[in-house]
Amino acid sequence: MSVFSQAFLVTWLTAGIRLGGPVLLAALGETFAERSGILNLGIEGILLLGALASYLTSIHTGSLWLPLFAAMLTGFAAALFLAWMYVTVRASQVVVGLVFNVLALGIAATVYRRTLAHASPGPIAMFQAVHIPWVSDLPIVGPTLFSQTLPLYLTLVLVVVAHFALFHTRFGLGLRAAGENPRAADAAGISVPRMRYLGTLISGAAAGLAGGYLVLAQIGLFRDSIVAGQGFIALGIVIFGRWSPWKAALAAMVFGTCDALQLSLQLLGTHLPEELLLSIPYVVTILAISGIFGGRDVRPAALAVPYAKEA
Amino acid sequence: MRISRRSFLNSASTLALGGLIPRAPAQGRPTKVVLLLTGVINDGGWGQLAYEGIERLRADPRFYATYAEDITLAQVQQVARGYSDDGFDLILGHGFEFSSALLDVAPDYPHQAYFVTSFIPNHPVPRNVMFVNMGYFDAAYAAGALAALISNKRQAVGFVGGADDPNQQRMKLAFIAGAQRTVPGIRGLGIITGDYDNAAKGREAASTLIGTGCDVIWHAADVTGLGVIQGVAQSASSAHVKVMGCYSDQTSLAPNHMATSFEMNLAGMVTTTADAVANRTFTGGTEWHPTVDKMWLLRAGSHGKYNPSLVSAQAWSTFQQLWSSLAQGKIDVSAAVAALQQ
Numbered sequence: 001m002s003v004f005s006q007a008f009l010v011t012w013l014t015a016g017i018r019l020g021g022p023v024l025l026a027a028l029g030e031t032f033a034e035r036s037g038i039l040n041l042g043i044e045g046i047l048l049l050g051a052l053a054s055y056l057t058s059i060h061t062g063s064l065w066l067p068l069f070a071a072m073l074t075g076f077a078a079a080l081f082l083a084w085m086y087v088t089v090r091a092s093q094v095v096v097g098l099v100f101n102v103l104a105l106g107i108a109a110t111v112y113r114r115t116l117a118h119a120s121p122g123p124i125a126m127f128q129a130v131h132i133p134w135v136s137d138l139p140i141v142g143p144t145l146f147s148q149t150l151p152l153y154l155t156l157v158l159v160v161v162a163h164f165a166l167f168h169t170r171f172g173l174g175l176r177a178a179g180e181n182p183r184a185a186d187a188a189g190i191s192v193p194r195m196r197y198l199g200t201l202i203s204g205a206a207a208g209l210a211g212g213y214l215v216l217a218q219i220g221l222f223r224d225s226i227v228a229g230q231g232f233i234a235l236g237i238v239i240f241g242r243w244s245p246w247k248a249a250l251a252a253m254v255f256g257t258c259d260a261l262q263l264s265l266q267l268l269g270t271h272l273p274e275e276l277l278l279s280i281p282y283v284v285t286i287l288a289i290s291g292i293f294g295g296r297d298v299r300p301a302a303l304a305v306p307y308a309k310e311a
Numbered sequence: 312m313r314i315s316r317r318s319f320l321n322s323a324s325t326l327a328l329g330g331l332i333p334r335a336p337a338q339g340r341p342t343k344v345v346l347l348l349t350g351v352i353n354d355g356g357w358g359q360l361a362y363e364g365i366e367r368l369r370a371d372p373r374f375y376a377t378y379a380e381d382i383t384l385a386q387v388q389q390v391a392r393g394y395s396d397d398g399f400d401l402i403l404g405h406g407f408e409f410s411s412a413l414l415d416v417a418p419d420y421p422h423q424a425y426f427v428t429s430f431i432p433n434h435p436v437p438r439n440v441m442f443v444n445m446g447y448f449d450a451a452y453a454a455g456a457l458a459a460l461i462s463n464k465r466q467a468v469g470f471v472g473g474a475d476d477p478n479q480q481r482m483k484l485a486f487i488a489g490a491q492r493t494v495p496g497i498r499g500l501g502i503i504t505g506d507y508d509n510a511a512k513g514r515e516a517a518s519t520l521i522g523t524g525c526d527v528i529w530h531a532a533d534v535t536g537l538g539v540i541q542g543v544a545q546s547a548s549s550a551h552v553k554v555m556g557c558y559s560d561q562t563s564l565a566p567n568h569m570a571t572s573f574e575m576n577l578a579g580m581v582t583t584t585a586d587a588v589a590n591r592t593f594t595g596g597t598e599w600h601p602t603v604d605k606m607w608l609l610r611a612g613s614h615g616k617y618n619p620s621l622v623s624a625q626a627w628s629t630f631q632q633l634w635s636s637l638a639q640g641k642i643d644v645s646a647a648v649a650a651l652q653q
Contacts, residue, residue, distance in 0.1 A: 011522030015515035022511070105381075113353055122563045123541065219510040220541050221564070223354055223534050228509040259512065263519045266502045274475055278505040 006140060012264040013144040013257060018218065020256025021152045022047075022210040026234035027241065027248045028155070028162050029206020034238055035166060036199025037179035037192075039304040041097025042082050043207040044231025045104025046075045048224065050211025052108045055222035056115065058124040058215070067124075068151070068212045075208015076201055078104070083200035087193050090306040101231075109224040116222075123220040127151055149217040158206075162245035175199055179300035182307040192307050207231065239289040242298045251288065258284050342589040343399040344368055346378040346581065347390060349408050350507070356533045356558035357507075360574070361405050361428070364581025373589055388412040395420040401588045403581060404428070407478070413440060424588045424595060428580070430478075431598035438596040443580065449603035449637045450573050451482040451531065452644045454555060455489025456633050458527040459497045460626040461553060461570055467498040469520035471539045473507035473532035481648060482531050488647035493633065500525060510538030517542025521552055527570070529555040540564045553621050562612030570621040574608045576601075604638040 026043055033040040050071035057063070057070040078100075085096045127149040135146040166172040177185035178195035186192050214230070215222060237255060241248030258281035265277050344365070352362035358380065368376035382390050387404075391412050394402050400423055404413045407429035414432070417425045417440045424439055431442035451470070458468035470486040472479035480503065487499030500523060502516045513535035520528055521543070528543055530536035536557055543554040544565040554565060556572030580601070587593040609616045617627055636642050 007522055011519050015518050018518075019511060019515055109351065109353075123544070123565075126545065128545075214511060218514055218541075219538055220545075221510065221537050223508075223510070223537065224351060225354065225508040225534050226510050228506060228511070228534075230511070260515055260519070263502050263504070263512075263516050267500050267519065267523050274480070274503050274505075278475055278503070 008264060008268075009140055010143050012260050013140070014147070015260035015263065016257030017144065017148065017152070017253060018256070019259050020252040021148075021155055022213045022218065023230055023234050023237055023255065024249055024252035025151075025155045025158070025213055026207045026210040026231060027237035027252055028158055028245055029203040029210075030234055030238045031162065031241070031243055031245060031248055032166070032175065032206075033199040033203035034303055035179045035243055035300055036175045036196045037182060037300055037302040037305060037307065038083075038086050038196050038200050038203070039093045039097065040079070040082060040086070040200055040203045041094060041235065042078070042100035042104070043097075043203060043234060044227060044229065045101035046078045046204050046207035047211040047214070047231045048104050048108045048227045049078055050075045050208030051215045051226060052111060052211075052222055052224075053208070054212035054215045055124060056111075059116070062125060064125060064127060064216060067216055068209060071212025071215075072205045072209045075204040075206070075211070077204075078208070079201045079204020082204065083197045086200060086306075087196045090308065093304045093306075105224060112222060112224055124215070126220045127217040151213045151217045155213070156249070159245045159249045166245065171198075176300070178307075179302055182302050182305075183310075186307075186309060192309075196307070207234075210234070233285070236285045236289055239299075240285055243300065244298075254288075255281050255285055341373055341375040342401065342585060343397075344374055344376045344401045344403065344581075344585045344588075345394045345399045346376075346403045346405060347382055347387070347394070347409060348378065348380045348405045349382050349384070349387070350406075350533070351380050352378060354534055355537065355561075357575075357577070358405065360559055360577035361403070361581055364578035364585075367578060367582050368585055374585055376585070384408060388415060391416045391425075392419075395423055398423075400424060401426065401585055401593075403584065407476070410442075424593050426584050428577070436596055441584070441593065441595045441597060441599060443599040443601070445575065445580075446601065446603035446606045447478060447482055447531075448485040448644045448648065449642075450607045451485035452489035452642070452647065453603065453607075453630070453634055453637055454529045454557075454573055455486035455491075455499055456493035457571070457622075457626070457630045458486070458529055458555065459490040459494035459499075460629055461622050462494070462497060462527045463551060464524070464526045465494060465497050467500055467520075467523060467525045468527040469517075469523075469525035469529075470499070470501040471513060471516045471520070471528065471530040471532050471536065472501065472503040473505075473535050475503050475505045479503055479531065484648045484651050485644055486529060488644070488651045491651075492647060493629075498524075504532060504535050506535055507533040509535050510541070513538025514542035514545070517554075518546060521546050526551055527553045527555070529557065529573075531557045533558065537561075537564065540569070543568050560610035560612060562610070562614070562618070566612065566618075568621070569611065569618060571609050571611045571617040574610045576606055576608055580606070602638045604634060 053074035054067035054071040057067040085091045129147045132146045136142045174190040175195045178192045182192040237251045240251035262277040262280045348358050350358040365376045368374040403426045413425045417437045426441050468490050483501035490499035504512045517539040530539040553570045554568045560572045562569045611618045
């Protein structure tokens with residue numbers, strides 16, 4: 001098999017898009033939080049809680065959509081707590097977010113062990129790849145783009161919705177103003193705390209949903225280590241995507257395909273050290289977020305800066 | 312070098328009491344055992360199986376057994392020292408990550424025993440530290456051979472590894488050697504994912520191997536391996552693809568695809584070591600070499616040792632001969648791996 005063969009391309013690109021899906025969903029939500037001025041580092045923990053909620057709901061209901069809803073609701077509830085800490089208490093966003101991830105791991109491990117660890121319920125019902133007549137049979141793009149699961153298509157629809165909401169609505173304008181210049185936004189009658197609450201809640205709901213996506217469309221199991229840093233990767237994708245949903249989608253797919261490329265290249269006998277191949281996605285992401293290729297100017301100016309209205 | 316009177320007296324008393332040989336627990340007090348893990352006890356594999364050994368010890372009144380999980384690399388030495396200060400008779404570090412930390416800590420507690428589930432390093436080790444060769448490479452060679460024997464297409468079989476460490480790299484090579492030597496003409500392939508906890512990546516590694524023509528896949532990647540099993544079960548061409556489990560019996564995860572599982576007898580390793588400390592037969596400074604058939608058990612849920620709808624009787628019979636030869640040391644896996652590397 002060579003890198004130009006159809007089998008190689010289909011296997012690589014399909015895997016890459018699948019790997020990019022949950023990361024993109026979490027990154028989309030985080031874009032809203034960061035555009036409002038909130039650096040929500042707690043999304044790694046929210047992903048884990050969402051994954052657990054979807055797994056437990058699936059075991060008890062056997063449904064596919066209800067677990068996704070449960071994951072979203074769990075993410076929303078966790079984000080409500082985080083938003084209170086970030087916006088109302090005005091605690092350090094970095095410290096709260098990181099500590100929340102540790103707390104979430106503890107909660108997930110405890111709940112899982114108390115409810116299921118000894119029951120060994122095994123895999124749950126999962127979303128299957130959807131075969132779309134005609135287009136799924138097209139060479140290369142058919143299996144790559146049109147034989148994916150519904151959560152991936154839902155995520156792609158959300159990219160369009162997110163772009164429209166952020167850049168073509170009054171809500172989006174207010175949210176971005178809260179993240180760029182909260183004092184000016186306040187003077188213009190925009191409630192900065194409200195915008196920041198909404199941004200964090202959207203981020204939490206999306207991260208919870210991404211956890212559900214991971215379980216219901218990719219793994220079908222739960223272990224308290226399954227998120228494996230994907231929340232942190234989503235944070236990198238937001239910067240890589242220059243705080244834009246479209247670019248985040250592109251960035252997530254670049255990351256996913258780079259991640260999948262190192263798997264495929266190992267089978268080609270390239271004689272490159274595996275350490276080098278394994279580092280490809282991370283090197284690409286680090287270079288992209290480093291600012292070497294521009295993009296520093298689009299970072300929300302008031303990101304991670306708590307806001308207090310002057311008396 | 313100045314030797315203080317205190318250090319001289321300490322050294323003399325240590326020698327008089329038998330050097331660095333661990334002392335048996337005081338009469339009437341249970342042997343205190345702690346299992347240290349960088350992972351978790353419910354991972355369904357590596358950590359869980361060792362923890363089952365702790366549970367067995369808890370049922371035995373001769374022992375007081377506990378565990379500490381999710382220990383970060385930065386905490387390893389501090390945690391090991393803490394349990395040593397608390398007077399634990401046996402401190403089991405589960406994984407190579409504990410090797411250097413326990414080697415540092417052990418000389419300060421000469422009457423306590425330390426056990427690392429990893430290969431012995433190339434330099435001398437204290438007499439209260441024991442290592443173990445768990446027959447990874449023999450097991451990987453056997454897995455490669457069995458994968459080749461049960462392959463329907465006889466084109467390619469695949470291995471998925473976890474972290475990019477020398478052990479996993481060598482397991483990959485042993486798997487490939489086992490496959491290619493057992494069924495000439497078949498290709499052995501391997502992917503190292505770089506991660507033991509990324510099930511999503513494990514799934515894609517399986518998909519990549521299937522896309523390359525593999526119809527039997529074995530993993531040694533812990534939680535990442537759970538994704539490998541799902542990757543086989545969810546693959547569009549999964550009807551013809553078989554998977555083999557590792558570390559624990561994973562039949563329930565994909566009953567229609569799981570040919571067998573190479574289960575590590577880690578619980579037995581924990582209880583045997585604890586017994587040795589309690590009975591004062593623990594021999595530190597060495598590497599324990601259990602044979603592959605004692606360290607690895609073949610399991611397939613209610614089917615017994617293998618799933619007969621996925622493994623033919625003839626293939627199993629051939630495999631049994633190879634398994635027996637490995638246990639008797641008649642197959643030189645190191646030589647097979649070296650030949651592959653040339």
